[in-house]
Each structure stands twice: as C-alpha cells, then as structure tokens.
Amino acid sequence: MTDISKLDxxxxxYAEFEEHIPDFFAAYEGHVSTNPRFAKFLAANPDCAAxxxxxxxxxxxxxxxxxxxxxxxxxxxxxxxxxxxxxxxxxxxxxxxxxxxASRTI
Amino acid sequence: MRERDKVTNERxxxxxxxxSLINLQATPIAEAKPNPALFKRNPPIAGEAEAIEAAKNGDxxxxxxxxxxxxxxxxxxxxxxxxNVSEAEDMTQDAFLHLFRxxxxxxxxxxxxxxxxxxxxxxxxxxxxxxxxxxxxxxxxINPSEEDAPKRDFGAKDLQLTGSIDRVALERAVAxxxxxxxxxxxxxxxxxxxHNEIATMLECSTGNSKSQLHKARLKLRDLLRNPEPVSQxxxxxxxxx
Numbered sequence: 001m002t003d004i005s006k007l008d009x010x011x012x013x014y015a016e017f018e019e020h021i022p023d024f025f026a027a028y029e030g031h032v033s034t035n036p037r038f039a040k041f042l043a044a045n046p047d048c049a050a051x052x053x054x055x056x057x058x059x060x061x062x063x064x065x066x067x068x069x070x071x072x073x074x075x076x077x078x079x080x081x082x083x084x085x086x087x088x089x090x091x092x093x094x095x096x097x098x099x100x101x102a103s104r105t106i
Numbered sequence: 107m108r109e110r111d112k113v114t115n116e117r118x119x120x121x122x123x124x125x126s127l128i129n130l131q132a133t134p135i136a137e138a139k140p141n142p143a144l145f146k147r148n149p150p151i152a153g154e155a156e157a158i159e160a161a162k163n164g165d166x167x168x169x170x171x172x173x174x175x176x177x178x179x180x181x182x183x184x185x186x187x188x189x190n191v192s193e194a195e196d197m198t199q200d201a202f203l204h205l206f207r208x209x210x211x212x213x214x215x216x217x218x219x220x221x222x223x224x225x226x227x228x229x230x231x232x233x234x235x236x237x238x239x240x241x242x243x244x245x246x247x248i249n250p251s252e253e254d255a256p257k258r259d260f261g262a263k264d265l266q267l268t269g270s271i272d273r274v275a276l277e278r279a280v281a282x283x284x285x286x287x288x289x290x291x292x293x294x295x296x297x298x299x300x301h302n303e304i305a306t307m308l309e310c311s312t313g314n315s316k317s318q319l320h321k322a323r324l325k326l327r328d329l330l331r332n333p334e335p336v337s338q339x340x341x342x343x344x345x346x347x
Contacts, residue, residue, distance in 0.1 A: 022316035026301055055323050058330070061271040062280075062295035068273055069178035070185055076195050077173060083203045084166060 010040045017041060017048065025055065032056070151175055151219075158218055162210050169209075173202055176219060180226050186292045187230045189281040197233055201226045227293070231307060234285070271330060279329040287322035294319050 004023045012020070024032050032038055033052040042049035154175060160168030180201050185194035205222060212221055280288060280296075289308070293299040294315070299307075301315040308315065 022313075022320035025320070026316045051327070054327050057271055058276070058323050058326050059295050061273070061276050062291070063298075065186070065273065065276065065280075065296045066298070069182040072177055072181040072195050072198050076177070076181070076198050077170070079199050080173065080202045080206070081166075081170075083199065084169070084206050 009037055012041065014045065014048070017045070021051075025059075154218060155214075158209065158212065158214075161206075162212075169206055172205070172218075176222055177202075179219065180222065183223065183226055183292075183297065184230055186277075186280065186296060187227070187289055188234075189285075189288060193233075197226070197230055200233075201229050204229060223297070227297075227299075227307065231289075234289075275330060275333065276326075278333070279326050282329060283322055283325055287318060287325055290315055290318040291322035291326070295323075 004020055004027055007020065009017070024038070028035055033042065033049060033056055038052075042052065153171065157168040157171040157175070161172055177198065181194060181198040184197040184201070185191065188194050188197065201222070204225060208225075212218065280291060283291060290304060293304050293307070294301065301312045301319075304310075304315040305312045310318075
C-alpha cells in the first residue's frame with residue numbers, strides 16, 4: 001500500500017492522483033479541497049477540485065442524515081410484543097456485542 | 107462535529123456478534139481496537155438506565171420504553187441499509203426481539219444506543235447474506251454491474267453540487283445505490299463507522315472499503331446531478347415524507 005504522506009502530489013499525473021483519491025479522503029477525514037497539500041494540483045485541475053468539493057458536500061449532507069430519523073409503523077411494536085411472549089425457537093447465530101467471548105474463535 | 111457522548115472509549119470489543127459475521131481467521135482482534143472517535147453521538151437518555159435494568163429482569167413495560175426511545179434510530183438504520191420499508195420494519199422487529207432476548211448480556215461498557223446500533227447492523231448484514239448478498243466475497247458481490255457503476259471522470263466543474271444537496275434528494279439517491287455501495291456509504295458517511303470497522307463487518311480489506319466508498323460517492327454525485335425521474339423506490343418516497 002502506498003504511503004500517501006510521501007507522495008509528491010504536485011507531480012502526480014491525473015490518473016495517478018485519481019487512484020489515490022479514496023486514500024486522500026480517508027486520511028484527511030474528508031477535508032481535502034482546502035488542504036494546502038493539494039492546492040497546487042487542484043488549482044491546475046479544476047474539475048478534480050470540483051469533484052473534491054462535491055464529495056465533501058455529499059459527506060457533509062450524509063452526516064446530517066444521521067439525526068433525521070423515520071418512524072416505523074405501529075404494527076412493528078405489535079409484532080414485537082407478540083414475539084416477546086413466544087419462546088425463541090430459532091434464535092439466529094448471532095450474539096450481542098458484549099456477550100461472553102467464550103465462544104469466540106480468534 | 108457530530109453530537110457524541112462521552113462513553114466511547116468503552117466501545118465494545120469485537121465479540122461473538124461480530125465473530126458470527128466476520129472471518130476471524132483473516133481478522134485479528136488487534137484490527138478492531140477501540141476507536142475513541144466512534145459513536146460519541148449517543149448522549150445518555152433520561153430513564154434509560156433504569157429501563158435497561160428493569161428490562162433485564164423481564165419487565166415488559168420497561169422494554170416498551172426502550173423500544174420507544176430507540177425505535178426511530180434502529181428503523182432508520184435498517185431503512186437506509188436496506189432501502190425498503192417492509193424489510194426495514196421486519197429487521198426492526200428482529201432487532202428488538204433479539205434485544206429482548208439478549209439484553210442481559212449488555213454490561214454497560216458502551217452507550218446502550220451504540221450497542222443496540224451495532225447489534226442492528228450485524229443483524230442486517232446477516233439478513234443480507236441470507237438473501238444472497240454474499241459479503242464474504244466483496245469483490246464479486248459489492249461491485250455493481252457496469253451500468254450501475256459510477257462514471258470515472260471527474261465531471262464538469264460547472265455542475266458542482268456545492269450548497270445544493272437537500273435531504274430528500276440525498277435519501278433518494280442513497281436508496282437507489284447498488285446495495286454494496288449503499289451499505290458502505292451508509293455505514294461510513296451516515297453512521298460514522300471507520301473503514302477498518304466496515305472492513306471487519308464486511309470481510310473485506312480497508313482499501314476495499316475506501317474504494318467502495320469512493321465509488322458510492324461518485325455514483326451519488328451522478329445521481330444528484332442527474333436525478334432519475336420516478337425511479338426511486340416507493341418505499342423511500344414514503345420514508346421521506
């Protein structure tokens with residue numbers, strides 16, 4: 001895996017730069033368009049700069065979705081209540097996050 | 107900065123829930139080390155701790171309170187991951203029934219909502235596997251067909267999205283993403299999971315998670331700039347109301 005901190009960004013080709021975009025976004029937590037490290041490249045590649053800004057806009061709008069929640073229909077609770085009174089016959093093979101690690105096979 | 111709680115260093119370690127869904131041979135425990143930045147956005151809820159304790163003792167009324175407190179978050183997560191109201195309601199039901207049976211194993215080492223959230227994600231992933239979305243082989247299954255794949259060009263700058271994305275448009279665009287893209291996008295950009303955690307859950311490499319997220323954003327950019335007229339799932343129209 002390429003160490004992006006060692007990349008000479010200014011001298012990357014367009015294709016090389018594009019290859020690293022996922023890593024750039026991950027490394028800089030989505031704040032790329034205003035990062036001085038990319039300033040020269042982005043100034044020379046305005047379409048790429050636009051892409052970065054769009055990605056940042058999408059990521060920002062996506063974060064805002066977290067707090068926008070929807071209401072399930074009332075029938076969901078009715079079914080849960082019925083299920084609570086029914087012994088579990090076929091519990092899925094899944095445990096809760098803090099369950100005993102005894103059954104883990106790491 | 108998202109609203110987050112202060113309990114996150116207690117984040118659950120990878121346990122049996124994860125181990126039932128991930129390839130542990132390929133996923134050493136060290137990869138899933140606690141991430142202080144994750145899930146700090148679940149502030150304590152008044153009365154929740156008491157309800158949890160009572161529910162552990164089988165108090166159905168207390169459990170109904172927990173349902174009331176968390177149903178929206180759980181349902182919305184299911185809806186976004188599945189893109190379908192009916193399936194999302196079924197998974198919400200499954201998640202709470204699972205919770206009802208397993209709440210005794212909640213030890214309070216993480217925020218309850220974080221714990222429930224993780225449980226829900228894992229149930230949804232298990233459901234998707236049962237449906238045939240084989241996440242084990244991510245390359246084969248998460249990559250959409252050529253026609254669904256995003257364009258690889260950077261696009262024209264005069265079609266920038268900046269300042270123009272509204273929630274409904276984004277919800278619709280997310281819902282119309284191919285399932286693999288949608289999952290990574292929802293887990294990372296909406297729910298706040300880190301790439302290493304997504305990689306663990308989906309049994310893929312961190313690089314693959316980054317790459318899928320990149321493709322998802324490219325596809326979303328296409329969709330937001332060129333919205334598909336009435337092609338979004340009816341379920342999302344319902345959800346967006």
